[in-house]
Amino acid sequence: MTLDRSVMLFAGIMVLVSVALTVWVSPLWMWFTVFIGANLIQSSFTGFCPAAIIFRKLGVRTGCAFE
Numbered sequence: 001m002t003l004d005r006s007v008m009l010f011a012g013i014m015v016l017v018s019v020a021l022t023v024w025v026s027p028l029w030m031w032f033t034v035f036i037g038a039n040l041i042q043s044s045f046t047g048f049c050p051a052a053i054i055f056r057k058l059g060v061r062t063g064c065a066f067e
Helices: 003-024 027-046 050-057
Strands: none
Touching: 003 027, 003 050
16 A cells, blocks of 8 residues: 555544544534644645655655655
8 A cells, every 4th residue: 555545544534533523422523523624635735744754654655646
């Protein structure tokens, strides 16, 4: 699995977890979903993604988006 797909998988899992927490724990967890969305938007413009940096350090091979 490439770095690009790993980041997309991680973002998708985090969105689903935050929605589940919003439904079953507290509506305030919706702010976590907002944070994830804002991070996805800023990384699309800047190319800076903290998750990509961590995955790269863990040895995930680079894809075409985060070279």
